[in-house]
Amino acid sequence: MLHAAASAPITSTQHMIREAFFNKLRDVPGVRLENFIDATTPSLDFTFVKEFVLREGVYRADPETNEGCQKPCRPDMGQRIGCEYTKLCTCLEYAAVDESKLKGDEQRIYTDQRNNNAFIETAGLPKRFPYQKSDPSTLVFFYREQRHPIYECNLNCNCGPLCKSRVVQKGRRVPLTIFKTPNRGWGVKCDELLVRGEFIDVYLGEVITNSEADRRESAAGKDKASYLYSLDKFVGDDDNGDLTEDTCFVVDGQHMGGPTRFINHSCEPNCRQYTVSYNKHDLRVYDLAFFAYEDIPKGTELTFDYMNKDEEEEEEVVRKRQEAANDPKNADKRPCNCGATKCRGYLWV
Numbered sequence: 001m002l003h004a005a006a007s008a009p010i011t012s013t014q015h016m017i018r019e020a021f022f023n024k025l026r027d028v029p030g031v032r033l034e035n036f037i038d039a040t041t042p043s044l045d046f047t048f049v050k051e052f053v054l055r056e057g058v059y060r061a062d063p064e065t066n067e068g069c070q071k072p073c074r075p076d077m078g079q080r081i082g083c084e085y086t087k088l089c090t091c092l093e094y095a096a097v098d099e100s101k102l103k104g105d106e107q108r109i110y111t112d113q114r115n116n117n118a119f120i121e122t123a124g125l126p127k128r129f130p131y132q133k134s135d136p137s138t139l140v141f142f143y144r145e146q147r148h149p150i151y152e153c154n155l156n157c158n159c160g161p162l163c164k165s166r167v168v169q170k171g172r173r174v175p176l177t178i179f180k181t182p183n184r185g186w187g188v189k190c191d192e193l194l195v196r197g198e199f200i201d202v203y204l205g206e207v208i209t210n211s212e213a214d215r216r217e218s219a220a221g222k223d224k225a226s227y228l229y230s231l232d233k234f235v236g237d238d239d240n241g242d243l244t245e246d247t248c249f250v251v252d253g254q255h256m257g258g259p260t261r262f263i264n265h266s267c268e269p270n271c272r273q274y275t276v277s278y279n280k281h282d283l284r285v286y287d288l289a290f291f292a293y294e295d296i297p298k299g300t301e302l303t304f305d306y307m308n309k310d311e312e313e314e315e316e317v318v319r320k321r322q323e324a325a326n327d328p329k330n331a332d333k334r335p336c337n338c339g340a341t342k343c344r345g346y347l348w349v
């Protein structure tokens with residue numbers, strides 16, 4: 001049986017609702033529901049989907065236009081000499097430069113460009129591969145800390161399915177439980193130990209325009225939970241300046257999504273979200289992938305920082321918390337119940 005029964009007493013209507021939700025879960029292998037708190041069930045007005053659902057005004061590059069790696073990549077490369085070793089794999093063109101491997105002139109030109117904030121031509125330079133060679137579903141230290149976008153190989157690549165640059169695109173492999181928390185609605189935990197850097201799952205939902213996101217947010221009112229996630233990683237990176245905070249697309253996981261849509265916020269999270277792209281020319285639609293940021297024991301609630309903040313100094317956190325508490329702008333903000341010692345007090349501050 002995939003689903004754990006609740007211990008709380010449950011009426012026949014509540015039972016029917018829960019059965020209806022279990023039916024939905026049948027299409028989502030490896031995901032259970034657990035409620036030891038009360039007799040509620042997540043809203044039935046929610047559909048589990050396996051990919052983004054693009055809504056009006058939203059477009060993404062046709063996968064046929066993905067530039068794939070060609071020579072010298074080959075179908076058996078994932079085994080011993082794969083895209084993870086070569087500096088010629090064109091999918092790694094935009095990967096992070098491995099500065100420790102730069103030679104003489106390369107080092108000088110690269111440092112000059114960086115110091116002058118100039119465009120950095122990285123083609124042909126040695127790159128850092130995002131995943132561990134010995135454990136391909138796990139990020140290496142550099143990517144885990146720096147959150148440099150990850151470019152995985154795609155359907156137009158020559159390397160084939162065994163290539164180690166195909167992790168997020170293969171989807172979730174770890175079992176998850178959606179469970180009721182005492183004061184944060186539903187949350188998510190993993191039924192296995194997650195090791196630091198391990199891939200968990202992507203955030204899915206309807207992809208909508210920013211104006212549609214604003215419309216939905218104001219229609220919902222301030223007390224409603226929010227499931228909106230902006231695809232703003234590449235804002236400012238396009239040549240013509242069209243991609244701004246106001247024009248980037250937004251993922252709405254409220255009515256459609258995957259189990260990660262139930263992941264709660266913590267100011268001291270154990271997971272992080274990373275950008276994963278298969279088409280380096282599409283700056284608007286990419287995957288939002290969750291990876292464990294530390295070893296997470298089986299059954300521990302998974303959390304990430306809704307503000308995408310990296311580690312902050314202790315004094316900085318305390319200062320911001322006091323500022324947030326005194327700022328009238330936060331009067332209508334939702335209090336944060338993450339319970340962390342570094343809690344900033346409110347969600348989205």
Ligand SMILES: C[S@@+](CC[C@H](N)C(=O)[O-])C[C@H]1O[C@@H](n2cnc3c(N)ncnc32)[C@H](O)[C@@H]1O
Pocket residue numbers: 183184185186187224225226227261262263264265266334335336337338347
């Ligand atoms: C993406 S949803 C997470 C799943 C949600 N708990 C549910 O039951 O559907 C975000 C909403 O969860 C609630 N939430 C998440 N983290 C929270 C926290 N640390 N403290 C209080 N509420 C939280 C807020 O209502 C927020 O708008």
